[in-house]
Amino acid sequence: MVERLSPEARKSALAELSGWSELSGREAIQRTFTFKDFNEAFGFMSRAALVAEKNDHHPEWKNVYRTVEVVLATHDAGGVTRRDIDLAKAMNAIARQLGVT
Amino acid sequence: MVERLSPEARKSALAELSGWSELSGREAIQRTFTFKDFNEAFGFMSRAALVAEKNDHHPEWKNVYRTVEVVLATHDAGGVTRRDIDLAKAMNAIARQLGVT
Numbered sequence: 001m002v003e004r005l006s007p008e009a010r011k012s013a014l015a016e017l018s019g020w021s022e023l024s025g026r027e028a029i030q031r032t033f034t035f036k037d038f039n040e041a042f043g044f045m046s047r048a049a050l051v052a053e054k055n056d057h058h059p060e061w062k063n064v065y066r067t068v069e070v071v072l073a074t075h076d077a078g079g080v081t082r083r084d085i086d087l088a089k090a091m092n093a094i095a096r097q098l099g100v101t
Numbered sequence: 102m103v104e105r106l107s108p109e110a111r112k113s114a115l116a117e118l119s120g121w122s123e124l125s126g127r128e129a130i131q132r133t134f135t136f137k138d139f140n141e142a143f144g145f146m147s148r149a150a151l152v153a154e155k156n157d158h159h160p161e162w163k164n165v166y167r168t169v170e171v172v173l174a175t176h177d178a179g180g181v182t183r184r185d186i187d188l189a190k191a192m193n194a195i196a197r198q199l200g201v202t
Contacts, residue, residue: 038159042150049143058139062163 004079013085018101020088028073029080029088033095035066040098044068047094048087057083059091105180114186119202121189129174130181130189134196136167141199145169145192152191158184160192 004027005013014020014029023030035041041063052058060071070091072084095101106114111130115121121132136142142164153159161172171192173185196202 038150038154042154046147049139053139053143058166060163060165062161064161065159 002074002077002081002083004074004077004081005085010080013080017085017088018092020092023071023073026073027079028071029084030069030071031088031091033068033070033091033100035068035095035098035100037066041066041068044091044094044098044100048091051090051094052087055083055087057087059087103175103178103182103184105175105178105182106186111181114181118186118189119193121193124172124174127174128180129172130185131170131172132189132192134169134171134192134201136169136196136199136201138167142167142169145195145199145201148195149188149192152195153188156184156188158188160188 010022010029014022019033020029020031033041033044035044045061045063045068048059057074062069072087073079074081074083111123115123115130121130124131134142134145136145146162146164146169149160158175163170173188174180175182175184
């Protein structure tokens with residue numbers, strides 16, 4: 001079982017994660033990605049979904065046309081773990097390839 | 102430009118749309134789909150995304166593991182139009198093929 005990060009570890013991981021921040025009112029991290037259009041937004045989601053499924057660790061996300069709001073937390077651990085940080089990094093890498101930094 | 106449905110027309114369209122209801126506080130329709138797992142939920146989203154893109158009419162949707170909450174409205178028309186009803190029907194047909202009625 002993967003361990004919940006301490007507030008300090010969470011903060012230090014977030015400092016290296018462009019665009020991500022703490023979600024207020026809940027132990028989770030969030031980022032809103034804004035793409036050029038729906039094609040790019042859903043392309044991002046499709047690639048991220050494959051990563052999520054492969055690692056059996058899934059996002060909560062909302063898509064409205066060209067935006068994708070993502071919330072990551074590890075339910076079993078009751079907070080943010082290394083698995084969330086890894087998925088956030090993978091999402092940033094995919095977005096970067098679509099020109100979103 | 103596609104016309105906003107009257108409350109009566111909306112109600113009568115909804116009566117034929119299994120699982121859909123009016124969204125409270127906003128002129129829109131909603132349905133929450135619950136699939137077997139993330140694979141099926143995202144498979145549903147992928148097929149629905151292709152329909153949405155083809156018709157240039159996109160949903161607002163949120164996915165958490167095996168659930169997909171969908172809200173449909175036509176921004177330009179300030180309410181629900183035939184385009185929303187058509188997309189809702191298409192989504193129901195896709196879900197039905199995945200065993201969700």
